[in-house]
Amino acid sequence: MHQTISPAILYWGTPVIIISTTNEDGTTNLAPMSSAWWLRQRCMLGLASQSQTTRNLQRTKQCVLNMPSDSMVTQVNALAKTSGRQDLSPFKKAAGYEYVKDKFGRAKLTPMGSEMVTPLRVQECPVQMEAELVQVNEMNCGEEGMGGFFLGLEVKILKVHGEESIVQIGASDRIDVDRWKPLMMSFQQFYGLSGRLQPSRLAEIDEEHYR
Incomplete structure (x- = not known):
């Protein structure tokens, strides 16, 4: 049996990312997020327009997408509900966010230099992707407010x-x-992946075919 439901969010499950961007003073801001998906060598990021990460990314056109492993919950949680902006929005104030200047220090993470962009990478993350902004799309157009x-x-x-x-x-x-x-992350809760279930027919296509 199915029933009609109206979830406030539709976060069915996506990888957590710690985004590195460069602040106006040259320091690196870190922000965890999970509204992201990839197609070939491009990635779509869903972000609030007034967040420090978004402002930095639109200004500098550069970021690093650091992907933590499932053993890094403590570090990601240390970054949750922190902001790189001193002037917190009413929403973030009500949600208990606080301004934190040194995000690396707060989460006990190690900065390391990038090769093609200015923002620093997170050494502890097993995957780090240096990236540049190519397009901005307004979301939720037509929805009141x-x-x-x-x-x-x-x-x-x-x-x-x-x-x-x-x-x-x-x-x-x-x-x-x-x-x-x-x-x-699925509906604001952390999860890891289970083991491989069975062979996928898509795996019959060599990865290099997509290059």
């Missing part, structure tokens, strides 16, 4: 860094999916 509140930001992936432990042996450009354990 929501115009301009959310944006869909398309970024182009410039360089991917993968920890050696998750790279396939003998195939340096491929991720070993049995060893890569991304942290997932």
Whole structure:
């Protein structure tokens, strides 16, 4: 039996990302998020238009998408409900957000230099993707009171860094999916991936075919 429901959010399950962007003073801001999906070498990010991350990304056109493993819940939680903006929005004030300048220090994460962009990478994250902004799309157009509140930001992936432990042996450009354990979020709760269920017919297509 099915019943009609009206969830306030539709976060069915996506990977957690810690986005690095550059503040006006040159420091790096970190922000966890999970509204993201990929197609080829592009990624769509769903962000609030007035967040510090969005403002930084629109100003500098650069970011790093750091993907934590399922063992990094503590670090991600340390960044949750923090903001890089001192002038918190009414929504964030009501939700208990606080301004934090040093996000690396707050989450006990290690900064490391990037190769093609200015924002620093998060050393502890097994996957780090340097990216540049290519297009901004306004979301929720036509919904009363929501115009301009959310944006869909398309970024182009410039360089991917993968920890050696998750790279396939003998195939340096491929991720070993049995060893890569991304942290997932579903309806605001953290989850990990279960083991492989059974072979997928899509896996019959060589990955290089998509290049």
